[in-house]
Amino acid sequence: MHIAIAGNIGSGKTTLTSMLAKHYNWKAHFEDADDNPFLNDFYEDMQRWSFNLQIYFLNSRFSQIIDIRKSGEKVIQDRTIYEDAFIFAPNLHAMGLMTTRDFENYFSLFTLMDKFIQPPDLLIYLRASVSTLVGQIAKRGRDYENAIRIDYLKRLNERYEAWISTYDHGKLLIIDVDANKFAEKPEDFGIIINKIDAEINGLF
Secondary structure: OEEEEEEOOOOOHHHHHHHHHHHHOOEEEOOOOOOOOOHHHHHHOHHHHHHHHHHHHHHHHHHHHHHHHHHOOOEEEEOOHHHHHHHHHHHHHHOOOOOHHHHHHHHHHHHHHHOOOOOOOEEEEEEOOHHHHHHHHHHHOOHHHOOOOHHHHHHHHHHHHHHHHOOOOOEEEEEEOOOOOOOOOHHHHHHHHHHHHHHHHOOO
């Protein structure tokens, strides 16, 4: 079983992934942000490093999905390959931070990869306002995230909402992070567990 968590930067994906992995005794696959050799450079000079960063993520996420399906284990994944292809890369292209040539090259590679992968059995989308994202990003204090601009987060949020509104690859569960403080309130985490249990029971 493959469950994935989607959401903007600072929405709480890694925290929820860890909490659910512990609760259900699932194997967690995290986004390797701390080991990513391009992130610092990207936030310093987005135009120069956008293509390199997106190719790194695409390769990393594709490898993850192959490993998940091979393992046969119950796995929860922090961020999906779809977010790279439908949100982050096109956003960089629209902002003039990735050339049309690079974006088309990137997207043709994703389209090819997409033919070889299966979507998650359940996608959990963490919906959060920009103010919530900013607060949570500040709280975790990663140096390279200090340069993230509010208009960048806003553009990403708009793309997330557009993507989720047409998502049809499988079961979808939306959590409103402005209202549900799962990291701080056990009762809020319990609400998420109940919703996931209902969805999982429908998978079998």
